[in-house]
Amino acid sequence: MTQFPTLNGFGPTRRTLQLYARALGALARVYAPAHPKWWHISLKVTPVGLVTDNLPCAGGGILAGRMDFHRRAIVMESSDGRQWELPMDAGLSGRIMGERVIAAAAEAGLNGAIDRGRFADDEPGVYDSEAVGRFFTALVRADRVLKRHGARLGEKAGPARLWPHGFDLSLEWFGSRVERYNEGGQEMELPAQLNLGFYPGEDDDTSYFYSNPWPFEADKLLGRSLPDGAVWHTEGWQGAMLPYTAVEDEEQLLAFAAAVFDIASPLLTTP
Known part of the structure; x- marks a missing residue:
């Protein structure tokens, strides 16, 4: 029996949760101390749900927002003991929930220009408990696997975090190779990297685990064998994919992660 539950029927609720997560991410984008790898806009998996990094408030305090799945609410909590509870099961659109998150932050002392376009949607929210x-x-079990894999990789691995934009959970490993690229006419440098992630889709068939080397050297990767069930994916994004429906347990996921790492990491490391 699989250790991962079915996600069939999750689609409408997924859309709502992603908008709510984007509202928290938009707040963190403005107020959290900026990390060069953008970890400050992501959310951390906890025993009750997903939480932002601490957001510094005027006067020396901090504020954090969490999607609390036990309380069915976004809970905004400040270090001075104040708390704002915003129900996620009340049918609120992304826009309305975002405005309530911003209003709670303002009461805590955070006032600034938030990019409301990240959660601007007026359809009623859906929350199927x-x-x-x-x-x-599924998220907790995926987070366990990512953390176990990260511990094996050591200090070059980043934290496992959920990214509101794509609503996927991932961690990154950074190689010693440096890649130069052009973004908007500006020359940039980034370390070569390899991630491991979980994309929860609208149902089982659109959900998957992935591990994507960057840069992706197709001529050196596509001919390499992957564990049973896993495939190389090149349409839309490039990397290795293990369909959610093919996963039985955590050990299988760890074996998938290790196999892609063994194949790709030598290409991401300076000789």
Whole structure:
């Protein structure tokens, strides 16, 4: 029996949760201390849900926002003991929830220009508690695997975090090779990298685990064998994919992660 629950029927609730997560991410984008790898806009998996980094407030305090799946609410909590509880099961659109998150932050002393376009949606929110429970179980188990894999990789691995934009959970490993690229006419440098992630889709068939080397050297990767069930993916994004429906347990995921790492990491390291 698989350790991962079905995500069938999760689609409408997923859309709502992603908008709510983007509202928290938009707040963190402005107020959290900026990390060069953008970890400050992501959310961390905890025993109750997903939480932002601490956001510094005027006067020396901090504020954090969390999507609390046990309380079915976004909870904004400040270090001075104040708390704002915003129900996620009240049918609030992304726009309305975002405005309530911003209003709570303003009461805590955070006033600034937030990019409301990140959660601007007026469709009523959907919160199926049973679907949320299955999603959170899958997320917690995926987070366990990512952290176990990261511990094996050592200090070159980043934290496992959920990214509101794509609503996927991932960690990154950084190689010693440096890549130069052009972005908007500006020359940039980034370390070569390899991630491991979980993309929870609208159902089982659109959900998957992935491990994407960057840069992706197709001529050196596509001919290499992957564990049973895993495939190389090149349409839309490039990397290795293990469909959610093919996963039985955590050990299988760890073996997938290790196999891609063994194949790709030598290409991401300076000789």
